Amino acid sequence: MADTIHVGMADLVAIKKTGILVTLGLGSCIGLVLFDQEKKIAGMAHIMLPDSRESASVVKPGKFADTAVPKLLDEMKALGAGKAGLKAKLAGGAQMFNIPGKSSSFLAVGARNAEATKEWLKKFGIPVVAEDTGGNKGRSVEFNMLTLMLTVKTLGMGTKEI
Amino acid sequence: MGWGEITSLQLDAVREVGNIGTGNAATALSQMTGRTVDIGVPEAKIIPIYEISEHYGSPEDLVCAVLIRTEGDLPCNFIFLIREEDSRSLADLLIPMDLSSMDEDMQAQMRESALGEVGNVVLGAFLNAISMLTGYVLPASVPSVAHDMLGAIMDVVASIFGVLGDAALLVKTSLRVKDMEHEVGGSVIMVPDPGALESLLQRLGV
Numbered sequence: 001m002a003d004t005i006h007v008g009m010a011d012l013v014a015i016k017k018t019g020i021l022v023t024l025g026l027g028s029c030i031g032l033v034l035f036d037q038e039k040k041i042a043g044m045a046h047i048m049l050p051d052s053r054e055s056a057s058v059v060k061p062g063k064f065a066d067t068a069v070p071k072l073l074d075e076m077k078a079l080g081a082g083k084a085g086l087k088a089k090l091a092g093g094a095q096m097f098n099i100p101g102k103s104s105s106f107l108a109v110g111a112r113n114a115e116a117t118k119e120w121l122k123k124f125g126i127p128v129v130a131e132d133t134g135g136n137k138g139r140s141v142e143f144n145m146l147t148l149m150l151t152v153k154t155l156g157m158g159t160k161e162i
Numbered sequence: 163m164g165w166g167e168i169t170s171l172q173l174d175a176v177r178e179v180g181n182i183g184t185g186n187a188a189t190a191l192s193q194m195t196g197r198t199v200d201i202g203v204p205e206a207k208i209i210p211i212y213e214i215s216e217h218y219g220s221p222e223d224l225v226c227a228v229l230i231r232t233e234g235d236l237p238c239n240f241i242f243l244i245r246e247e248d249s250r251s252l253a254d255l256l257i258p259m260d261l262s263s264m265d266e267d268m269q270a271q272m273r274e275s276a277l278g279e280v281g282n283v284v285l286g287a288f289l290n291a292i293s294m295l296t297g298y299v300l301p302a303s304v305p306s307v308a309h310d311m312l313g314a315i316m317d318v319v320a321s322i323f324g325v326l327g328d329a330a331l332l333v334k335t336s337l338r339v340k341d342m343e344h345e346v347g348g349s350v351i352m353v354p355d356p357g358a359l360e361s362l363l364q365r366l367g368v
Binding site: 008009010024025026027028029048049054055056057059060063094096097098099100106107109110136137138139140155 | 211212215220221222224227229230231239303304306308309310311312313314315316317318320321322324325326327328355
């Protein structure tokens with residue numbers, strides 16, 4: 001049985017060869033997975049907010065889309081990943097509450113998280129090969145290094161592999 | 163100002179807001195349900211945003227959350243949080259008819275509407291306490307009800323606090339509805355928008 005590593009809020013983890021990366025109960029946050037199929041290296045980040053420039057300080061790079069993507073890349077390169085073969089999968093970015101007539105940017109932060117994450121992936125030239133974002137339900141995600149599949153569990157909607 | 167810089171005097175003041183707010187909320191809930199409602203001693207503390215959901219359970223626990231937003235003098239979000247199974251008993255207590263003859267969609271709609279109203283009444287009473295303490299006018303939005311995993315609900319709380327820094331103000335209140343087959347417990351969570359903290363503390367004179 002492969003090791004299961006839980007990736008907490010604003011954390012990021014890179015692994016080599018085997019392992020399962022898990023994040024439970026994603027709402028507006030994003031579970032981002034990058035992987036290098038050839039070298040068997042993968043990483044997961046649990047991104048909370050779109051842009052570190054809106055914040056006073058950055059204690060954990062995994063917290064923001066603009067800091068998480070380059071930091072996760074660095075961690076994976078340190079394990080030997082090549083930039084050329086990298087691919088991305090992501091899930092999350094839901095809007096848990098909806099108040100008619102109110103467009104609070106905080107309630108819609110999920111969509112901005114998904115957008116910013118994809119924008120940064122594009123800047124680094126990493127293709128998104130699978131995505132399950134948006135909607136109004138939370139998700140738990142699990143990435144298996146061996147199968148390279150991201151299992152997404154959504155309350156009341158079952159489980160799917162992307 | 164980040165939450166990490168709050169003084170212990172200010173924390174006491176916020177705890178007192180939580181205390182009075184919860185007292186009001188308990189009275190309202192008691193009137194609504196016709197049951198005795200106990201309140202726990204409220205806590206107010208500064209914790210890392212990454213640990214918020216741990217204070218309420220496990221990330222995949224099923225919960226029901228009702229959120230309302232206030233604008234104007236105090237832009238703030240208030241959440242009434244109960245366990246999913248408790249939300250069902252609470253809704254059924256408030257719906258004065260037998261739902262079993264209805265189809266499931268209809269039952270769900272009735273419960274949803276009852277829970278929105280519970281949230282409205284409980285959070286409205288909490289807001290009234292803040293209004294009385296501060297003199298602020300706090301127009302509240304309509305309630306938004308969500309049923310989901312605790313972790314997913316708490317993302318909302320963490321991301322609002324997270325804009326300012328890595329600390330969150332946890333005002334943990336508890337309400338318990340007695341004289342039911344299963345005792346029902348809930349909490350009110352208060353999440354001011356960035357910047358709203360200063361005005362609240364200033365009004366409280368700390």
